[in-house]
Amino acid sequence: MMKDMAYSSLEDLCFHINEKISNIKKCILLRDIDEDECCKPVLHKMQNEVILVHELLNKMETEIKQQEKLRDLIKDIQTATEREQKEAQHLLEHIPTYLPKPTQSCITVPTVKDEGQTEAVEPKHTKKPAKGTKVIKEAALITTEEYESVPGYLKGRITYDQVNAVVQQINKAVVEKYKILYQPLKSMSAPIRNLYHRFTEEETRDTKGLFFIVEADIKEFTQLKLDKRFYSILSILRHCQRVKEVRGSGLIHYIIC
Incomplete structure (x- = not known):
């Protein structure tokens, strides 16, 4: 059992190292990819997509900020409305008895x-x-x-x-x-x-x-x-x-x- 565990751990370690080496090789290949004429259109397309995504993220961030301001404004209005409602209810329950009654002119x-x-x-x-x-x-x-x-x-x-x-x-x-x-x-x-x-x-x-x-x-x-x-x-x-x-x-x- 100890032998299987050691083998399993060693195998995982080898896999991890090989994956790192593979990633390094990909980075080395991508370093000079812009010199490959057949890959340039793909790179330009990816660049444009990245720019579009970046602009979209900026718009989303602006919209989120506006929504947050709107949310805060709605909270203020709700608070003011609740306060006015309480005052109106208080006035309704405490109408002065000495208010003038309608009179003909x-x-x-x-x-x-x-x-x-x-x-x-x-x-x-x-x-x-x-x-x-x-x-x-x-x-x-x-x-x-x-x-x-x-x-x-x-x-x-x-x-x-x-x-x-x-x-x-x-x-x-x-x-x-x-x-x-x-x-x-x-x-x-x-x-x-x-x-x-x-x-x-x-x-x-x-x-x-x-x-x-x-x-x-x-x-x-x-x-x-x-x-x-x-x-x-x-x-x-x-x-x-x-x-x-x-x-x-x-x-x-x-x-x-």
Whole structure:
């Protein structure tokens, strides 16, 4: 058994040495192969193939680098998307209860022809007011973005809800006033007629065609107190372009923007 193992090892060694010698001979033959005219075309073809393979490898390397950049970009987008999704989910689960509800910018009231018809018709959601109706313009509620943009010296301790509460009361006064103005005189009671005459007397050249109220209207149609906080809220509404002031005839006219 020892003899077989030694023979096998010696045979392997001889094979290995002979293979090396054969490779050396091939290298020696290839060293001068370019001098053989019959082999030159083959060598040129091999050279061209090597060049093509080299160019292909360069293109593959460039493409791999681009794919790696694209992969990194996709990872960044995925991370940003996941973050935005979490923020959106958080906002969805924590919607503030004080966001303003949609409000109509105007309502319509009928043009009354019969003496007994004095009640306003409920507004209809149409693009244009129906024939025989008149439009009453209202101020839109303040959005949270607008409230945040108000300078601190104007807001003070006034809350978002307090501002919109005043907007709603101003709208109430505007609607009640112009419902009266749109009524025929014959259908009015004596107190309503007195209000009508006051409204017309308070109009000036600067308020013609505009919707406005004065402090007397606020006292007449709302429960608002005309105190320091009320006038501070008016400053906020002027800043947010919901109302503007026009002075004339000894009055301040609050015009709806």
